[in-house]
Structures are given as C-alpha cells and as structure tokens.
Amino acid sequence: MSGLTLQNVTKQFGTFTAVKNVELTVPHGTFVCLLGPSGCGKTTLMRMVAGLDLPTGGAIKLDGKDITNVPTHKRDLGMVFQSLALFPHLTVGENIAYSLRIRGVGKEEQKKRVDELLSMIHLSGYADRPVAKLSGGQRQRVAIARALAISPKLFLLDEPLSALDAKLREAMQVELRQLQQRLGITTIVVTHDQREAMTMADTVVVMSGGEIRQAAAPVEIYRRPADTFVADFIGMTNLIDFNADGSGASVLGASIPGLAVPAGLKSGIISIRPEDVHLTAPGNAPVTGTVTFVRDLGGTIETFVEAGGKQLVAVSMPNARPDVSVGQSVGVQLNPGDCVVLKS
Amino acid sequence: MRREAPQKLTDYGPLVFPAGMLITFFVVPFATMIAVSFFKRNPSGFYTPDFVFENYARFLSLFFGKVLGFSLFLAVTVAICCIVLAVPFTYLLSRAKRRTQVLWLVALLSILSLSEVIIGFAWSTLFSRTAGITNLLVMLGILDQPVALNPSFGAVLTAMTYQALPYTVLVLYPALVRLDPTLTEAARTLGASPIKSFFTVVVPALRNTIVATLIMVFIFALGSYLLPQILGRPQHWTLSVLITDQAIYQSNMPFAAAMAVFLVLVTLGLVALTVIAGRKGEAA
Ligand SMILES: Nc1ncnc2c1ncn2[C@@H]1O[C@H](COP(=O)(O)OP(=O)(O)OP(=O)(O)O)[C@@H](O)[C@H]1O
Ligand SMILES: [Mg+2]
Numbered sequence: 001m002s003g004l005t006l007q008n009v010t011k012q013f014g015t016f017t018a019v020k021n022v023e024l025t026v027p028h029g030t031f032v033c034l035l036g037p038s039g040c041g042k043t044t045l046m047r048m049v050a051g052l053d054l055p056t057g058g059a060i061k062l063d064g065k066d067i068t069n070v071p072t073h074k075r076d077l078g079m080v081f082q083s084l085a086l087f088p089h090l091t092v093g094e095n096i097a098y099s100l101r102i103r104g105v106g107k108e109e110q111k112k113r114v115d116e117l118l119s120m121i122h123l124s125g126y127a128d129r130p131v132a133k134l135s136g137g138q139r140q141r142v143a144i145a146r147a148l149a150i151s152p153k154l155f156l157l158d159e160p161l162s163a164l165d166a167k168l169r170e171a172m173q174v175e176l177r178q179l180q181q182r183l184g185i186t187t188i189v190v191t192h193d194q195r196e197a198m199t200m201a202d203t204v205v206v207m208s209g210g211e212i213r214q215a216a217a218p219v220e221i222y223r224r225p226a227d228t229f230v231a232d233f234i235g236m237t238n239l240i241d242f243n244a245d246g247s248g249a250s251v252l253g254a255s256i257p258g259l260a261v262p263a264g265l266k267s268g269i270i271s272i273r274p275e276d277v278h279l280t281a282p283g284n285a286p287v288t289g290t291v292t293f294v295r296d297l298g299g300t301i302e303t304f305v306e307a308g309g310k311q312l313v314a315v316s317m318p319n320a321r322p323d324v325s326v327g328q329s330v331g332v333q334l335n336p337g338d339c340v341v342l343k344s
Numbered sequence: 345m346r347r348e349a350p351q352k353l354t355d356y357g358p359l360v361f362p363a364g365m366l367i368t369f370f371v372v373p374f375a376t377m378i379a380v381s382f383f384k385r386n387p388s389g390f391y392t393p394d395f396v397f398e399n400y401a402r403f404l405s406l407f408f409g410k411v412l413g414f415s416l417f418l419a420v421t422v423a424i425c426c427i428v429l430a431v432p433f434t435y436l437l438s439r440a441k442r443r444t445q446v447l448w449l450v451a452l453l454s455i456l457s458l459s460e461v462i463i464g465f466a467w468s469t470l471f472s473r474t475a476g477i478t479n480l481l482v483m484l485g486i487l488d489q490p491v492a493l494n495p496s497f498g499a500v501l502t503a504m505t506y507q508a509l510p511y512t513v514l515v516l517y518p519a520l521v522r523l524d525p526t527l528t529e530a531a532r533t534l535g536a537s538p539i540k541s542f543f544t545v546v547v548p549a550l551r552n553t554i555v556a557t558l559i560m561v562f563i564f565a566l567g568s569y570l571l572p573q574i575l576g577r578p579q580h581w582t583l584s585v586l587i588t589d590q591a592i593y594q595s596n597m598p599f600a601a602a603m604a605v606f607l608v609l610v611t612l613g614l615v616a617l618t619v620i621a622g623r624k625g626e627a628a
Contacts, residue, residue, distance in 0.1 A: 073532050
C-alpha cells in the first residue's frame with residue numbers, strides 16, 4: 001500500500017521508553033499532525049521516521065517497502081528542523097540546491113530548480129544572500145524550500161513554526177497547508193499547538209507518554225475524543241463523573257434521559273464541550289448551579305457555573321449572551337447527544 | 345555590550361601591568377635581537393656595536409636558502425598532517441560519550457607534559473632497528489628483517505606531528521563541540537552520507553577555525569630544533585637548528601639574530617598571505 005506505515009514502533013533510551021508500540025498508517029498525500037504535551041515522544045517518533053534514530057522494536061514501511069534500517073540519506077525525504085539548521089557557510093540558493101548538488105544534478109538544472117522554489121516561497125531574487133541576513137520568517141521558508149528541492153517522498157517538520165510570532169505563524173500555517181495540497185506530498189508535522197494542528201491536518205495524532213491516544217480527523221478528535229486525556233488536551237471541555245444503572249444514567253445528581261451508556265458500565269466520565277452547555281432559568285433544566293464568574297472576551301462569553309460540587313464552563317456567542325450575573329442561580333441544560341461517554 | 349572609550353590617562357591604569365610584562369619580556373628582547381643582528385661579530389670575543397648588513401648578506405646564499413625552504417616545507421607539512429588527522433578525530437570525539445571525551449582529552453594533555461627530548465628519544469627507539477616497531481612487523485610476517493627507520497624525513501615528520509597533535513585537537517575541540525549537531529543531521533536528510541556531510545558541512549562551516557589552527561601549528565613547528573637533530577640527517581635540519589648552532593656553539597650572536605629576524609619576517613609574511621587569502625575566499 002502506498003504511504004507510510006508504522007508497525008508496533010518502540011524506542012527505548014536505556015530503561016526509559018520514549019515511544020511505545022506505535023501503530024499508524026499515513027496514506028499517500030495526507031497531512032498528519034503529531035500533537036501532544038512536551039516530552040511525549042513526538043520528536044523521537046519523527047526522528048525514527050527520518051532514520052536519525054533507530055527504533056528498538058517494530059517496523060517502518062514506506063510504499064510497502066521496509067525502511068526500518070535504511071540509512072537517512074537513502075530515504076529521499078525532506079525535513080525541517082526546529083532550529084531550521086540552515087548551513088551558515090552557504091547562501092540561500094546554495095542551501096536550497098544542497099540536496100541537488102549532493103545528487104550530482106547539473107549546475108543549470110540546479111539553478112532552474114532553485115529559481116522555481118524561490119518563487120514558490122515568495123523570495124525570488126534572494127538566491128545570493130547569506131542566510132544570516134534573513135528574517136525569521138524568511139529563514140523558515142528557505143528551510144522549507146531546501147527540504148522540498150528533490151520532491152521528497154515524505155516531508156517532515158518538527159515544530160517548524162514555533163519560533164515565529166503569532167501573526168506570522170498563522171499565515172505560515174495556511175501557506176504550508178496550501179503548499180502541501182498543491183504538491184500532494186505526504187507530510188508529518190510535529191506541534192504542541194492544537195490550533196496549528198486543527199488548521200493544517202487531515203489527521204491529528206494525539207500522543208501522551210510515548211503512546212498514541214487517538215488518531216483521527218480534527219473534527220472527529222474534537223467531537224468524539226477517545227479518552228479523557230484527548231478530551232482535555234484538545235480545546236476546553238467539561239469532564240463530569242456519571243453513574244449508571246440498568247435504567248439510565250445520572251450526572252451531578254440529576255438523571256439524563258437518553259444518554260446512551262455501553263451495557264455493563266457502572267460509572268465513568270462524560271465530556272461535554274462548553275459551547276454545548278446551555279444555561280436556562282432554574283427549574284427548566286435537571287441540573288441547577290450557581291454562577292461563579294463571567295469572562296466576557298468580546299467574541300465569546302465564558303460563564304463559570306458551580307453545580308453539584310463541580311466547576312462547569314459554558315461558552316456562548318454575543319448574540320446569545322446569557323442574562324446572568326455572579327451569584328445567580330441557573331439551570332444547566334446538558335443534551336445527551338452532545339455528551340461523549342469516556343472510560344475513566 | 346558597549347563600553348565608553350577611555351577618557352583620562354588614569355583610565356588606562358589597568359593596562360599598566362600587561363603592558364609592562366609585554367615590554368619587558370617581548371618588546372625589549374626582540375628589539376635587542378634586531379639591534380644585535382646589525383652588530384659586527386668579533387671573532388676573538390663576542391660582538392661590537394655597529395651597523396652592518398653583512399650578517400644578512402651572508403644569509404643570502406644557496407645553502408641558507410635551501411635550509412629556509414626546507415624549514416618552511418617541514419612546518420607546512422606538519423601543520424597539514426596535524427589538521428588532516430585532528431579534524432576528523434576531534435569531530436568524532438566531540439560526538440562521543442562524555443566519559444570517552446574526558447579520557448581522550450586527559451591522554452592528550454599528558455602528551456603535552458612530555459618534553460621534546462623525551463619525545464625525540466622515544467621515537468628514535470621506536471624507529472630503531474634493534475628495538476623498533478619493524479620488529480613487530482617481522483613477527484607478523486610482513487617484513488623479512490627489522491630495518492632502521494631513522495634518521496629520515498619520515499621520522500622527523502612523525503615525531504613533530506605527534507608533538508603538535510595535542511595542541512591541534514585542543515584548539516579545534518571547543519569549535520567542534522559548539523557546532524550544531526543538527527547541521528549534519530540536516531545534511532543527512534538531504535541525501536548526504538555521513539562522510540559527505542562531514543566534508544560538505546563540518547569542514548566548510550569550520551573553515552576559519554581550521555585556517556587559524558593551521559597557522560598556529562605551522563608556527564609551532566617552525567620553532568622545533570631538537571627533533572630534526574635527533575631523528576633527521578643534516579639535510580633535515582631546520583633553520584632553528586642552525587640558529588641554535590650559531591648562537592650557542594659558534595658564538596656568532598649577530599648572525600643567529602639576523603637569521604631569527606629573517607625567520608620571523610618570513611613567517612609573518614606567510615601568515616598575512618593566508619589571512620588575506622582567507623578574506624578573499626570569504627568575500628567570494
Ligand atoms: N537521546 C536521548 N536519550 C535519553 N532520553 C531521551 C533522548 N531523546 C529524548 N529522550 C527522552 O524521550 C522523551 C521524549 O522526547 P521527545 O524529544 O521525543 O519529546 P517531544 O514530544 O518532542 O517534546 P517537545 O514537545 O518538548 O519537543 C523525553 O522524556 C526525553 O527526555
Ligand atoms: Mg520535540
């Protein structure tokens with residue numbers, strides 16, 4: 001099958017396991033984001049795909065061929081490092097042409113390809129500049145162009161945008177995504193910014209403690225998180241304990257009719273997104289709570305409610321501004337269709 | 345950080361001590377030597393103050409020209425050998441485990457504690473017919489019978505390289521440790537084998553350090569006068585040997601001083617050329 005396949009990939013440093021039994025399939029041409037907290041093994045996993053670290057177990061396959069032990073320089077990939085790693089002794093053009101020069105491509109052809117790539121990254125005419133004289137965003141683009149010079153089979157980026165300021169980062173995210181779609185290249189990006197992952201990816205892979213917690217499309221990850229870690233890590237959420245008996249489930253002391261709980265599950269946790277928590281007049285909803293804080297951000301309004309000893313947050317749009325103030329008693333409406341049942 | 349330029353004379357106070365040391369131990373002796381090089385030799389005694397060029401004139405002979413040429417050639421060869429050995433070695437060392445690094449650095453430092461005499465005699469034993477390394481080769485069946493490897497040019501070169509190598513490694517080490525390891529990793533992801541990435545990334549990125557080290561070893565090797573005598577034939581003697589010979593055994597201070605001054609000038613000229621060439625290369 002075409003694309004990248006990781007089978008049971010494991011990496012140990014001494015007794016410490018940085019990556020645990022990772023199974024992942026990346027079809028040809030998709031854009032995958034590895035997302036997770038610091039130290040969860042994202043870089044390690046990417047370095048194994050690049051061949052810079054060897055897995056201690058498992059296999060890596062590219063287009064059906066086992067590349068687990070193929071040295072990095074024979075993998076035909078393009079990689080952008082967090083530090084960018086542009087060669088300080090070479091000009092912009094020479095940096096971009098490096099992989100072509102190494103492969104013995106003729107001077108004429110090198111120049112043509114460099115010009116092509118420079119215009120792609122909107123830096124035409126910069127070929128003879130030393131890399132030290134570029135701005136952060138320009139360097140970023142040069143690193144991307146250098147990695148794409150040979151049209152690699154696999155495009156890997158380790159936190160490529162983390163050094164940029166927020167505005168430039170958002171612009172580059174969109175640009176990177178458009179570039180990837182135009183070239184149709186299989187791409188893996190490491191990030192710990194979930195907004196970035198949601199913006200760019202076809203598939204988001206959430207990792208924690210060296211394991212994959214969930215791999216799915218961004219909306220799926222957001223709407224149907226696989227476990228409490230994913231629910232909590234991606235966006236804001238309310239995690240609430242529930243108890244179930246044969247007839248129905250109860251949350252915060254009130255029963256929620258219609259909440260589908262897997263048979264035999266006695267207790268667990270539900271996740272409900274803040275925008276799905278609706279505030280009504282007390283008595284109109286099964287759960288009643290007290291408003292503890294209102295944060296009006298202009299674009300959205302966050303209302304914090306204490307109910308049944310638990311802090312809940314509800315988010316609403318300005319046009320549906322709840323008419324509440326701190327200390328007021330409100331009804332909390334939880335629709336069963338918005339609740340995701342998670343194993344605790 | 346920006347500092348104010350010194351305003352008053354007292355602002356130069358901190359400079360007094362280093363300046364004094366430099367004048368006492370460098371400027372004065374060197375000036376004396378330049379002066380002596382113009383003095384007239386007194387065959388019965390020592391020398392008499394004068395201003396003659398005959399010391400320099402005597403120097404302009406084919407014999408001394410050849411010695412000077414050989415000295416420069418030997419120093420350059422030693423410097424190149426040291427760089428060729430030390431750059432890859434130090435690169436590998438800087439990527440090795442901490443313990444390995446410490447072990448090697450301690451070993452190299454201990455070579456520095458050996459005097460030139462000990463190094464000379466150790467190598468002359470190793471190169472001898474009776475107890476030398478060729479006996480090992482005979483035992484391994486590579487040679488039929490042991491041979492003497494010294495006196496010879498190879499012996500001089502080996503011992504001088506051995507002596508200068510620790511300095512070379514110690515000078516290169518900090519620069520190589522600071523070199524970003526992701527540079528070579530980037531080169532590898534771009535299709536360069538480890539060896540290719542060493543030559544296309546590590547060496548060019550460290551060009552200035554390598555040139556500076558080359559100059560340092562060159563000057564260091566130029567001053568060597570014991571090893572060529574212990575391990576070489578008379579045609580392998582360097583200008584430093586002749587200077588020592590004139591100054592100490594022939595009591596011809598003015599001539600020795602003239603040769604020393606000339607050697608310094610030639611050295612400075614070569615270093616300047618290297619630096620200028622380096623600048624040009626940078627600009628290109
Ligand atoms: N060479 C190594 N030797 C020992 N432990 C290592 C090594 N490289 C990484 N680790 C450990 O493996 C774990 C995962 O590291 P990794 O760099 O993959 O994290 P990450 O997810 O990329 O984090 P970040 O978001 O901070 O970059 C960390 O706990 C780290 O300490
Ligand atoms: Mg990382």
